[in-house]
Amino acid sequence: METLNASLGVAITIANGDPMAAQVCRALMEDACPICALTAAGVRRYIDGFLYESVNDPMLREKLAQAQGYCYRHVWQVHDTDGKTNGGVGVTVLYLDFTERAVEGLKFHLRYAPIVNRLHTSWWMRAFRRLTGKRTSSNARITAIEPRALCPACRVEQEVEESYLDSVARLLPKPDFRDLYASSRGLCLPHLRKILAVVGAEERLFLAEMTHAKLATLLHRVQEYNRKHIWNFRAEPKLPEEQIAWIRTIAFEVGEKSQFS
Amino acid sequence: MLDYSAILLKDAFRQKGCPICYLQERGDARYIFSILYEMVTDWPVRVGFVDSLGYCHEHAWAQQMTEKEQWGDGMGTATMYESVLEQNLAGLDQFIKATRREIGYHRSPLRRGLGRVGNRIQQALPRLPIQVATEPRFPFGIAPHGMCRVCESGSRSVNASLDNFAAKIQWDEFRAWYRASDGLCLPHLNAVLERIEDSESRRFVVEVAVEKLEANAAELREYWRKRDYRFQHEPLTAAERDSWRRAVEQFVGNRRWKH
Numbered sequence: 001m002e003t004l005n006a007s008l009g010v011a012i013t014i015a016n017g018d019p020m021a022a023q024v025c026r027a028l029m030e031d032a033c034p035i036c037a038l039t040a041a042g043v044r045r046y047i048d049g050f051l052y053e054s055v056n057d058p059m060l061r062e063k064l065a066q067a068q069g070y071c072y073r074h075v076w077q078v079h080d081t082d083g084k085t086n087g088g089v090g091v092t093v094l095y096l097d098f099t100e101r102a103v104e105g106l107k108f109h110l111r112y113a114p115i116v117n118r119l120h121t122s123w124w125m126r127a128f129r130r131l132t133g134k135r136t137s138s139n140a141r142i143t144a145i146e147p148r149a150l151c152p153a154c155r156v157e158q159e160v161e162e163s164y165l166d167s168v169a170r171l172l173p174k175p176d177f178r179d180l181y182a183s184s185r186g187l188c189l190p191h192l193r194k195i196l197a198v199v200g201a202e203e204r205l206f207l208a209e210m211t212h213a214k215l216a217t218l219l220h221r222v223q224e225y226n227r228k229h230i231w232n233f234r235a236e237p238k239l240p241e242e243q244i245a246w247i248r249t250i251a252f253e254v255g256e257k258s259q260f261s
Numbered sequence: 262m263l264d265y266s267a268i269l270l271k272d273a274f275r276q277k278g279c280p281i282c283y284l285q286e287r288g289d290a291r292y293i294f295s296i297l298y299e300m301v302t303d304w305p306v307r308v309g310f311v312d313s314l315g316y317c318h319e320h321a322w323a324q325q326m327t328e329k330e331q332w333g334d335g336m337g338t339a340t341m342y343e344s345v346l347e348q349n350l351a352g353l354d355q356f357i358k359a360t361r362r363e364i365g366y367h368r369s370p371l372r373r374g375l376g377r378v379g380n381r382i383q384q385a386l387p388r389l390p391i392q393v394a395t396e397p398r399f400p401f402g403i404a405p406h407g408m409c410r411v412c413e414s415g416s417r418s419v420n421a422s423l424d425n426f427a428a429k430i431q432w433d434e435f436r437a438w439y440r441a442s443d444g445l446c447l448p449h450l451n452a453v454l455e456r457i458e459d460s461e462s463r464r465f466v467v468e469v470a471v472e473k474l475e476a477n478a479a480e481l482r483e484y485w486r487k488r489d490y491r492f493q494h495e496p497l498t499a500a501e502r503d504s505w506r507r508a509v510e511q512f513v514g515n516r517r518w519k520h
Contacts, residue, residue, distance in 0.1 A: 068447070072513040079509050088505040089488050095508035096481040099474050102447065102512075106471045110464065117460050141451040142467070189314070189349070193403060196356075201367065205360045212353045219346040222339050229336050246339035249346060250325050254318040257325075 014176045020167045028180050033188040035164050036256035042160030043074070043153055044081075051082050055090045061097065066149040069098050074153035077258075105144025165195050172203040185248075186214050188255045218252065221245035266425040267435065273422075274442035278507075281422050281449040282515035288418040289411050289517070293324050294331070301337040309410050311344045314402075317409035323518050352402015359400075423449070427456035430466060439466075443507070444473035446514040474511060480504035 011025035027034035054060045064070070070078055082090040119125060168187075171177040187195065192211060196204050225242045227233055251257065273280030300306045315321050328338050366372055407413075429435045430453075445453060450470050457463045484501045486492055510516070 069512050075509050075513050076516055079506065087488065091509065092481050092485045092505045095505060096478060098512065099478045099508055103471055103474045106467055110467055141455055145447045145451060193399060201360055201364045205357065205364060208353050208357045208360060212350060212357065215346060215350055219350065222343050222346060225339050226343065246335035246342060247325060249342040250321045253315045253345060254321040257322045
């Protein structure tokens with residue numbers, strides 16, 4: 001508890017009254033990329049909130065229906081959360097509605113497909129296609145079962161990620177924050193790329209040098225992990241940080257493992 | 262004629278969920294397994310792996326999970342990522358040098374003098390709505406060159422499965438297999454429809470999809486009804502209990518890497 005209070009104190013001092021910055025500082029003290037962790041928490045909050053009180057909200061339902069429900073990555077998160085809390089009733093209500101809409105769309109297609117086919121195969125349509133060089137044909141996709149909007153959870157994820165990256169960018173010139181960053185695990189490569197694209201040259205240099213130092217250590221640990229697997233060196237003790245170095249490497253290259261990845 | 266691809270699809274139709282998703286997941290899992298089993302030190306494989314800086318998020322963690330489950334350690338993955346880390350460091354080195362040069366250039370007296378002159382000219386001229394891109398160009402090592410090799414191979418195998426489906430859907434036997442299956446998920450339904458030329462076959466595929474969706478909708482309604490306290494004494498069937506998971510699968514495809 002005392003350690004937690006101390007770390008919170010440091011975070012609040014560096015953040016100087018900015019709650020978002022305080023969250024970033026706090027997340028830097030954890031054993032993960034702070035942006036990955038905070039973004040995942042933001043999406044989790046959104047999904048919990050949505051399932052708790054907005055499943056029957058007509059406006060949100062309409063937006064969700066436009067996106068054909070959630071995307072592959074988020075729908076399973078919604079599925080598992082709802083399964084744990086409501087036995088899947090939220091997902092049942094939502095997807096019953098979307099299924100009915102999809103059935104309606106497909107039936108509409110079945111009803112009007114012969115007319116559209118006749119239109120596509122008519123001599124004047126073929127002549128038009130030949131003249132314009134357009135390759136439209138009757139075997140096109142059914143738009144009624146395609147998402148027409150971005151997954152709402154993806155939008156939330158994007159917004160949360162951007163706001164935290166912005167917060168890191170604002171904190172980077174502060175020496176206290178730099179000390180904290182130096183002692184943390186740092187950002188994963190996808191988030192590093194994103195932040196390098198928006199900060200000034202001084203901050204870019206600091207981030208790149210820090211990442212270089214951290215990666216050199218990580219590479220050494222991975223090499224040690226591999227070396228100690230060789231028969232001749234099997235007796236050497238395998239350190240805990242070497243044992244997890246390969247997992248840390250994956251986390252650096254692609255971001256933290258989400259529960260639903 | 263019953264060929265190998267038809268047998269693959271026949272097997273996939275017997276599985277739960279979308280058959281194309283099943284084949285895709287099986288293909289991805291086999292690719293990752295075979296790389297770990299016998300191609301960790303294979304030079305062309307390593308070049309491809311480093312080129313894309315490892316795999317994408319989904320497949321990188323799938324690789325980690327596969328190795329942990331199959332061999333209980335991370336030797337193969339660690340060996341492969343050693344080269345990626347070396348490339349990361351080389352890329353960062355290059356980036357650091359370029360950034361130092363940039364900072365030195367901005368700090369030089371000549372640059373500052375030119376900057377002042379430039380600023381005065383800019384103030385004198387009317388402001389133009391032009392935004393200069395300031396995004397730095399990342400060297401290889403910070404940014405990848407190619408796409409994830411598992412995704413690449415997966416997309417090839419999905420395209421092949423969809424083409425085979427579209428080519429064989431005119432057979433009566435194949436239609437019977439398809440009708441007896443759980444049906445295609447909506448993304449793969451559309452992808453198959455793009456490939457079917459014959460309007461009668463297209464109609465058949467869509468009709469079966471409607472049947473499957475309607476059947477699941479009926480089970481979803483029952484599941485919802487029986488969750489009501491007034492009907493909670495009525496027993497739930499296995500299909501009803503599973504209907505909400507199946508509904509999700511029908512919209513986005515089978516859940517991958519669930520083991």
